[in-house]
Each structure stands twice: as structure tokens, then as C-alpha cells.
Amino acid sequence: MNTYLVIMAGGSGTRFWPKSTAKRPKQLLSFGSGKTLLAETLSRFDGVVPAGNRVIVTTRALADATKKEVGPGVEVLAEPAGRNTAPCVYWACRWVAERDPEAVVMVMPADHHMASVKDFRSTLEMARDWAAKHGDLVTLGIKPSRPETGYGYLKVGASQGGACRKVDAFVEKPDLARAKEYLSSGDYLWNGGMFLWRASTALKAFDELMPEMKHEWDSAKGDVEKAYPRMTPTSIDYGVMEKARNVVTFPLDCGWDDLGSWTSLETAPLPGVNRTEAGVLAGGELFAVESSGCVVDAPGRVVALVGAKDLIIVEHEGVLMVASKDRAQDVKKVLEKVKASRPDRV
């Protein structure tokens, strides 16, 4: 069985600002002494997907930085315009199908964390084998560990044999009461945006559910420059997964974390991020007096804290951010303010 890895790496990653910027989004970041998240993602597939069968889809603006990061041998597809995930996945699947339509394509985000690569691979391989054998659209659903209101969920149905379950529905981000129900019911998984399917299976689903995409692509004779601007921005979830009938899932339990904000550094045990009495330290030399619960990343800096509690403290390239931890989701608000007068700094 032939396999291909497709990594979606076009995200802007504003949530780790000021460390992440338009020119250096989350997937190109490293924390502490660790590798970049993109390099970490690639290495998760060593021994699973051949080195020559790896494709990264990114934006044109990030193509050079991405190529530099992954080195030669990895194909980088640069989108001429952002059109959300469906056109991106479609392009990658066509690209694979031209080489081997029956190969299993693994579509993966570039910037998530898996605490146990071993557990990840074990589920991945089951999903791969299922996708190769059954011609289903397979997604990895993450076993929820808390009543999270920030993610979409998969409602799972009948067992399909082994760990495989039918996906009955894609569910929007719930409120807290509903999230608690989901957690206790055991019938819901987090939608982690990880897909496995034969290239031919995916293209069949696209043709059926998003026929205009094939139309635009064919009428542009495969010329990405022409085809892309005409496509309607659509997510793969909305365009395909929510409507297809042959969607199954394998529950994933490997210490997954989407690294959605600075506070993720507290829960995801990233290599190179150290725990101290004052909090987690991703970069810098920390000295603290009566401080706790902080998240600090200031490479090359001496950081001194006095009575600092539950703060995010980040410095990168001339930008210093101090945020209350319970406002981690609002980093974007101050970023927008900075952008208005200092676009070079975001």
C-alpha cells in the first residue's frame, strides 16, 4: 500500500503573537529548545510515509520560509490565494492522484502537538489500513478530556468493527452545558482536522459534493493560478465531511493539543518548555519572587518577576506582550490595535 502525507500549513497563527507573525506563523515556531512545530509534525511520520511522498500546502507568502524549513525532497504547493481548506485538500489530492490514485492520503494540520507519538502512530496505522481497504472517508477523532467549548465535535455512531465508528454528525462548538453532556456521554470526539482516504475516494466525494471545484480546475486545465481565484472559500468540513455518508472515525488518545493559545504551553508537554515554580518557561532566563502560574517566552532575555500571578509574558523581536492568562483568547484584540499603526510588527 502506497501512502502520501499532506500537511496543511497555511495558517496565520495569530494566537501566539508576538512570537507568531504573518511572516512566521505558528507552524514555523519552535518553543524552548524544540524543533519547529512543522518539523515535529513531519517527524511524526518517519517510518510511516516515505520521505518522497510528503506534500505541504501553504500560502505563496510562506512558501520560501516553508521550503527553507523542510529542506529539499518535500513538495511545497503554494496557494496563489487563500480559499480555506477544501480547495487546498482538493489540490493536494489531485496532485497525489496524478501519481497514484489508490494511494492513501493522510491530511494533517501542521501545528498540533501529540504527547505520545507511539499512540498516535498506532491509531494512524489502523485508520490508514481502513481507508485503504474500505474506501471510506476516515477522520481521527480526539477523545475529549474536558468539556471544551472551543472545538467542533464528531458524534459517533455504530461500531464498524475494531475501533472504527461511524460518524453520525459533525457538531458545532457547543455551550458549556452541552460540552459537559458530550463529555459524559462518551459518544462525542473532538474534530481534530485529520483525514485519511484514498486519493480516488476523496476526489469522488469532491466531485459529488463540490462539483464546481472539478469544473473550475478542469476549465483552467490544472493551472492553479487560474483555478484558485475562482474557487469559493469553503472548509473541508462544510464542503465535504458534513455531507458525505461514508465518514468513519478512529478515536485518538495520544495527548493531542491544538496549541490554540499561549496557555497551551501549560498543558501540552512540549519538549524544551520547562516547568518552574513561577510557571512554564519556553525561552529566557527566569528569576522570580513570589510568582506563580505564568507563561514566559523571552529568548535571550533575563526575565525577573516579582509577585507576578497568572500572566503571559512574551517578548520577540522588539515586541513585548503582557497579558492576563484568563485573557489569552483576546491576544488578537491587541494585535489588531498594533497592526493599525505598526503593521510591520504583526
Added chain:
Amino acid sequence: MNTYLVIMAGGSGTRFWPKSTAKRPKQLLSFGSGKTLLAETLSRFDGVVPAGNRVIVTTRALADATKKEVGPGVEVLAEPAGRNTAPCVYWACRWVAERDPEAVVMVMPADHHMASVKDFRSTLEMARDWAAKHGDLVTLGIKPSRPETGYGYLKVGASQGGACRKVDAFVEKPDLARAKEYLSSGDYLWNGGMFLWRASTALKAFDELMPEMKHEWDSAKGDVEKAYPRMTPTSIDYGVMEKARNVVTFPLDCGWDDLGSWTSLETAPLPGVNRTEAGVLAGGELFAVESSGCVVDAPGRVVALVGAKDLIIVEHEGVLMVASKDRAQDVKKVLEKVKASRPDRV
């Protein structure tokens, strides 16, 4: 009447760390677009003390930086060893007496703030004239504006004519209850460490109250290198002012602030320090979301705050400090920690 200005500028000023360091103590700092505190202090005497009659006493380690700051024409006396304020004042008064023993010497700290230079000068000139005429030890006592427990006080007694009052006692830092009594009684002033006297008057007091100083000085034949190490570290308050009988004071009401910690930037209206919704900004470009009560100094940096409340945020030369404002007095604690492993940064 001839006058001389003596500025005591040997302080280490750890309270403004990391902006202040051993090599750049408080008197050599500037805030925002303002002048250094030392330059500000000097300029307060323009038109009052002739340019050629100015003396700065500092440590040997700071002599070069001090000379560079004040330029030629100002005499810089460099102490070979720190011996507290009495030997420093004694040396300066001898230095003046060699030139004009009947000149009035104004002994001033280098790093305090006066909101109204006009009001300061008006009191200063009264004190100067009194010192010239009466041969008293004159001190400027600051009218208290709050029940401060961090300063020593002067207990004032009988009026001597005009605004002049006898000083009955020098009082140690009080507890809060006592500080409240002092404030409401109207008979107490803050001891601001500002003195005016004829050089001959001061030397007479020293000879009477600290005779060993004259002894060491004379036996070293005025050789500072020899005399200094033999002197006992003593403050001018303890060594002279508390014991002398001819001490009078002129109450000073000019928006004085000793700039004792980062939070002083909130009360002392230093030129170049701006007030914003998020707090006071001494350096840097500030962008804030739902933040208030902060004190920020990070020249050349973009500073982004999200939900930051009552924090001191300072960055200077690779050192970033974040302190809870109610812990401003504890900056020294973290400085000591940094000093232990990074002596170059304090």
C-alpha cells in the same frame, strides 16, 4: 554673598532596576524624553548658584559617567570608598572652605524631583539668606502630603521669624498610626536631606560633633586616598544634624518626590512620562486592551497589554521585569537573585 552647590550623587539606586544598575544608578537615568535626574537637579540651580561653583561628590566607579553627564566646568569629587554621607559632606565643605569659607553651601541629593522649580527656588533663597546671616545649620523640610512611613521626619519647634522654624528633633521612620498623628499635627516635616550652611558653620559643627574626621583628614594632610578608608561610615543626620543645637528649617512645598520606586512615576509628574488609560508610560510604544494602573518603561519596544492591571513592566538592555505594583518595594529581592548568577545585569 557667594554660594556653592554640592550634589551628593553616590547612590546605587537599585529601586529602579533593571533601568538602574550599578553602572547607571538613578541619578544618571532619564525617564521618557526628559533629562537625567542629575541634569535636572543641576538646572534647578541655574541663576541661583554660579556655573563655576558646582561640586558633585560621587563614587570612583561612577566618576567617569558623572563627568560625561555634567560636562566640563563642574567639579567632580570621586570618593575612594563609600563611607555614607558625613565624610562626603565634610570633604565637600572643606573643598569649598579652601576657596571661600564664608560661602553658603547648598548640599542636595542628585535624584529627587520638584514639580515646581519656582516654589523650590523661593524657599531655597530664603534658606540661603538665613544661613548666610545667622550661621545656623539650615535644612529644608518637606511639607508632608500623606502619612508616609518610609521617610524620617523633622519635629519643628518655635518660629524663628518668617518661615523659619527651629528643628527640635530628627525622628525615625514612624509606624502608620504615628505617621497619621504627624500629618495632622502640622509640627512635622519630611527629612529630605537638603542642607544649607556657611562652609565655616558646617566645619565648626563637624569639628565639635565628629572631631575624629578632622583628625583623620589633617593627619592624612588632605590626601583623600589616605583619609577616606580610615573614616567610620556615618550619615550626616546621625553624625551632625541630630546632635547640633543650631538646626533650623524652612518648610518646602514644591511637589517634592524622592522617586523611591517605580510607582513614583505615577505621582511625580516627570517631564516625558505620559499618562494613558492603561497607566503611565515612560518609554516604548504602548497598545493596551482592558488594562489599567500599569507603570511601563521599555524604550524602543512595542508594548502590548491585555487585561494587565497594576503591573510594573520594565525592559532595559536585555532584562525584562514584570512586578505587581503592590510589590514595588520588593524589586530588590529579585535583583539579588539575578545578581547571584548574572552580576553583569544588575
